[in-house]
Amino acid sequence: MILVNGDYREHIEISDRGFQYGDGLFETIAVSNGHPVFLDQHLARLKAGCRRLYLPFPGAELLTLEAQKLSGSSEKAVLKLILTRGSGGRGYRQPDTIQTTRVLSLHPYPDYPDSYKEQGINARFCDIRLGLNPALAGIKHLNRLEQILARAEWADPAIQEGIMLDMNAQVIEGTMTNLFYVKNNTLYTASLTLAGVAGIIRGIILALCASHNLVVIEHSYTKDELLLADEVFVCNSVIGIWPVKQIAATYFPVGAKTRQLQTLLTEFQS
Amino acid sequence: MILVNGDYREHIEISDRGFQYGDGLFETIAVSNGHPVFLDQHLARLKAGCRRLYLPFPGAELLTLEAQKLSGSSEKAVLKLILTRGSGGRGYRQPDTIQTTRVLSLHPYPDYPDSYKEQGINARFCDIRLGLNPALAGIKHLNRLEQILARAEWADPAIQEGIMLDMNAQVIEGTMTNLFYVKNNTLYTASLTLAGVAGIIRGIILALCASHNLVVIEHSYTKDELLLADEVFVCNSVIGIWPVKQIAATYFPVGAKTRQLQTLLTEFQS
Numbered sequence: 028m029i030l031v032n033g034d035y036r037e038h039i040e041i042s043d044r045g046f047q048y049g050d051g052l053f054e055t056i057a058v059s060n061g062h063p064v065f066l067d068q069h070l071a072r073l074k075a076g077c078r079r080l081y082l083p084f085p086g087a088e089l090l091t092l093e094a095q096k097l098s099g100s101s102e103k104a105v106l107k108l109i110l111t112r113g114s115g116g117r118g119y120r121q122p123d124t125i126q127t128t129r130v131l132s133l134h135p136y137p138d139y140p141d142s143y144k145e146q147g148i149n150a151r152f153c154d155i156r157l158g159l160n161p162a163l164a165g166i167k168h169l170n171r172l173e174q175i176l177a178r179a180e181w182a183d184p185a186i187q188e189g190i191m192l193d194m195n196a197q198v199i200e201g202t203m204t205n206l207f208y209v210k211n212n213t214l215y216t217a218s219l220t221l222a223g224v225a226g227i228i229r230g231i232i233l234a235l236c237a238s239h240n241l242v243v244i245e246h247s248y249t250k251d252e253l254l255l256a257d258e259v260f261v262c263n264s265v266i267g268i269w270p271v272k273q274i275a276a277t278y279f280p281v282g283a284k285t286r287q288l289q290t291l292l293t294e295f296q297s
Numbered sequence: 298m299i300l301v302n303g304d305y306r307e308h309i310e311i312s313d314r315g316f317q318y319g320d321g322l323f324e325t326i327a328v329s330n331g332h333p334v335f336l337d338q339h340l341a342r343l344k345a346g347c348r349r350l351y352l353p354f355p356g357a358e359l360l361t362l363e364a365q366k367l368s369g370s371s372e373k374a375v376l377k378l379i380l381t382r383g384s385g386g387r388g389y390r391q392p393d394t395i396q397t398t399r400v401l402s403l404h405p406y407p408d409y410p411d412s413y414k415e416q417g418i419n420a421r422f423c424d425i426r427l428g429l430n431p432a433l434a435g436i437k438h439l440n441r442l443e444q445i446l447a448r449a450e451w452a453d454p455a456i457q458e459g460i461m462l463d464m465n466a467q468v469i470e471g472t473m474t475n476l477f478y479v480k481n482n483t484l485y486t487a488s489l490t491l492a493g494v495a496g497i498i499r500g501i502i503l504a505l506c507a508s509h510n511l512v513v514i515e516h517s518y519t520k521d522e523l524l525l526a527d528e529v530f531v532c533n534s535v536i537g538i539w540p541v542k543q544i545a546a547t548y549f550p551v552g553a554k555t556r557q558l559q560t561l562l563t564e565f566q567s
Contacts, residue, residue: 039309041301041308046315048440081446112445119441159429160427160464162443175391176350178390179391
C-alpha cells in the first residue's frame with residue numbers, strides 16, 4: 028500500500044528529483060497496533076531536515092493523517108515516509124517553486140528473531156568509511172550509497188550489523204542503527220556533527236538518560252575505545268534496542284544499562 | 298521521450314532503489330546531429346562505475362542501441378542515462394540477484410548563449426564543501442545532495458557556475474563541471490581520489506594534452522593557487538569548454554591554452 032501525495036499509486040515520475048539525484052529525505056517508522064510509533068518525533072526530524080535542505084515541510088497534520096490512514100489496520104508493520112523536492116528545476120538547480128512529493132508506504136515488519144533483542148547480535152567493522160560533511164551530517168536524507176556499499180561487504184547471516192567509521196577513523200554508527208557503549212557506568216555515543224544519521228531512538232535514549240540521571244556523553248571515539256566497552260548496543264525505530272554480544276573477535280555481556288534502557292524505552296512507548 | 302528497460306514509459310516503481318536510496322549511476326550525454334557524442338567514453342565510465350558499485354553492466358551494445366533510438370531524430374539535445382540497482386533487497390542490503398533499471402531520457406539542449414563559450418563565464422566559490430570518500434570519488438552516482446545544496450547558494454543569473462572545495466579546503470570542481478587552470482603554460486586540474494566526478498570531457502582533455510605535448514598535472518590545490526592562474530576554464534559533456542573570466546573579484550583573460558583546447562576538442566569530436 029503506497030500513498031503518493033494522498034493518492035494510491037505504485038509509481039513515481041522519472042523526473043522526480045528523488046530519483047534523479049536522491050534529492051529528499053525519509054523516515055522509517057514502526058507501526059504497532061495500528062499506530063505509527065514515535066510519529067511526532069519522526070515528523071519533527073523530517074521538519075528539521077526540510078529546513079536544512081530548503082524543502083517546504085508539508086505539515087504535521089497532513090502527514091499524520093496519511094500515516095494513520097496507512098497504518099490503521101496493521102498490528103505490526105513498518106511505515107516508510109519519503110519526501111522529495113518533486114520534479115522541475117534545471118539540473119542540480121532546484122525549481123523556483125518547489126512542489127514536494129510525499130510517498131508513504133507500508134511494509135511487513137521484518138522477521139527478526141527474539142534472540143536479537145534478548146541475547147544480542149553479532150557485528151563487524153565495515154571497510155568503507157563515512158565521508159565527512161557537516162552540511163549533511165545528522166540528516167536522514169536519500170543519499171545512501173555509503174550504507175549500501177557497507178551492507179554489501181558481508182553476506183554471512185550470522186552477522187546482523189556492520190559498524191561504520193568515518194574518514195578520521197572515528198566510530199559513527201551501524202549501517203542501519205545508532206551505536207551506544209557503556210564504560211564504567213557512563214554511556215557514550217558518537218557525536219554526529221560530521222557524519223551519521225541522528226536516529227529517533229538515539230534521541231529518545233539521550234532524553235531518557237537525562238530524565239533518569241544516567242550519564243551519557245556524545246563524543247568522538249575510536250574502534251579501540253569501543254572494544255574496551257563494558258556493554259554495547261545498537262538502536263533504531265524498527266528494532267528498538269539490540270544488545271551487541273560480539274564485534275569481530277571481542278565479546279560483550281548484555282549489561283544492566285542496556286537492559287535498563289530497553290525497559291525505559293518500552294515504558295516510554297506505551 | 299523516456300525508455301525504461303527498453304519500453305516507453307514516464308514512471309518508475311517506487312520500490313526502485315534509485316528512488317529509495319540514490320542507488321545507481323548516471324550519464325549526461327550531448328546529442329549532436331542525431332548522434333550521442335562520446336558515447337563510448339560515457340559507456341566505459343558507466344561500466345567502471347558499475348564495477349565500483351557492484352552493479353551488473355547491461356552491456357554497451359544494448360545501451361548504444363537504445364541511446365541511438367532516442368537520439369536519432371534530434372539535431373541537438375541532451376540524453377540522460379540512469380542505471381539503478383532496481384527493486385528488491387532488504388533495506389540497504391542489495392537483492393541476491395540484481396535486476397538493474399535503465400532509464401534513457403531525451404531533453405532539450407539548454408539555451409546557453411554563445412558568449413559563455415566565447416567570452417567566458419562568471420563563477421563563485423560555494424560555501425558547502427564536498428565530503429571526502431575514496432569509495433565514491435570519481436563516480437557519477439545518484440547521490441547528489443552536495444551539488445544541489447551548492448547550486449541553491451546563489452540565484453544571480455549573472456553567475457553561471459559555483460566552484461566547490463572539499464573538506465580539506467582543496468578546490469575540486471564546479472557544481473556541474475570539472476575545472477582546469479593554466480599557470481606558466483602548464484595545465485592543472487584537481488586529482489579526484491577523495492571527492493569529485495571524473496568527467497568525460499576532463500578525461501578527453503587529459504588525453505588530448507598527452508597527444509599534443511601539453512603538460513597537465515593532476516594535483517591538490519587551494520583557492521589561492523587558483524586565483525593566481527593565468528587562465529581558468531570549466532568543462533562538461535553538454536557545454537564542452539567554457540572559459541572562466543571571473544571568479545568572485547578576480548578576473549581572468551581567455552587565454553591561448555583554453556582556445557587551443559576548445560579547438561582540439563571540437564576537432565576530436567568530428
